[in-house]
Amino acid sequence: MKAIVLNERGPDGVRLVERPEPECPAGFAKIRMLAASVNRVDLYMRDSGAGITHELPLVMGVDGVGEVIEAETGSGLAAGDRVILYPYEFCGKCRHCLAGDQPLCTSAKILGEHRHGTFAECVALPARSCVKLKPETDPVQAAVLGVAYLTAWRMVFGKSPAGPGSVVLVQGGGGGVSYASMQLARMAGARVIVTTSGTDKLDHFRALGIEAIDYRTEDVPKAVMRLTGGEGADLVVDNVGEKTWGSSLRSMARGGHLVTCGATTGAHPSADIQRLFVRQLSLHGSTMGSMEEFRKLIAAFENGAFTPLIDNILPLEQVPDAFARLDNPARMGKIAIRIG
Structure with missing residues (x-):
């Protein structure tokens, strides 16, 4: 064979x-x-x-x-x-x-x-x-x-399930797991915001009715707060790692959850511990x-x-x-x- x-x-x-x-x-x-x-x-x-x-x-x-x-x-x-x-x-x-x-x-x-x-x-x-x-x-x-969508399923519906009324931020929306997470969160009735770059990708998401932030030209946490009336995202899906970790934490609502399944830009970001305990944030690792x-x-x-x-x-x-x-x-x- x-x-x-x-x-x-x-x-x-x-x-x-x-x-x-x-x-x-x-x-x-x-x-x-x-x-x-x-x-x-x-x-x-x-x-x-x-x-x-x-x-x-x-x-x-x-x-x-x-x-x-x-x-x-x-x-x-x-x-x-x-x-x-x-x-x-x-x-x-x-x-x-x-x-x-x-x-x-x-x-x-x-x-x-x-x-x-x-x-x-x-x-x-x-x-x-x-x-x-x-x-x-x-x-x-x-x-x-079997990998991307199954991984996304557990991230979206696992320890902090997305659903109607919740806000989900997906970092790097064009990737396989990220795009799957967007689709599944939307299927669940959540409000979905994605970060991406490039006119084609931004237009693609906006044509679907998804709020899209250009991470190359916008301050992601500020944009998320503006879109959510200062509340932030209840669930953040981040498989990018070091490059987006800080913005993910700053984009979270009080009591929010960040779930990660990858670290394509590095595996050792700052934990920002004070933000974690003051805002009572949760971090979840997820695999398939x-x-x-x-x-x-x-x-x-x-x-x-x-x-x-x-x-x-x-x-x-x-x-x-x-x-x-x-x-x-x-x-x-x-x-x-x-x-x-």
């Missing part, structure tokens, strides 16, 4: 190669991949991978959609079923799994990080990590849900979501509650080009990879 493999660090270490198809041990399902998407973690794995236990060469790719080739009787899956892959291989036995919080599994293996991933023509994954889709579901649109959150996300998608924004669709052999597009400031939304 063809697969995109990371052989060594750096762009030149990512290659399209021929590999044997994976075996399908007991409890697993063998999947013919149809589509996947690229994510920030793919760039992290390519360029660093520090702190993630893995060995090279490694098949890249975290999320995706495919069709079942084979699965055990009693698994709930049958050959021909279209499935979306939950990005974790989880144990199902630790206290976190038993509590239904699979992202905290003590022995979790994330696809494309701790084990071989989805940028391949065939994948083997525990059957419990496969969720059936309707036969008519667009595999390319569904393929972008549980199986139950995944099922709710898929149901909302298949029921037409939102449509993922896809910036570009590229074939498997052009994954390196997809990585370059991921870093392009003009990108808006997700980049999908068509495999089947």
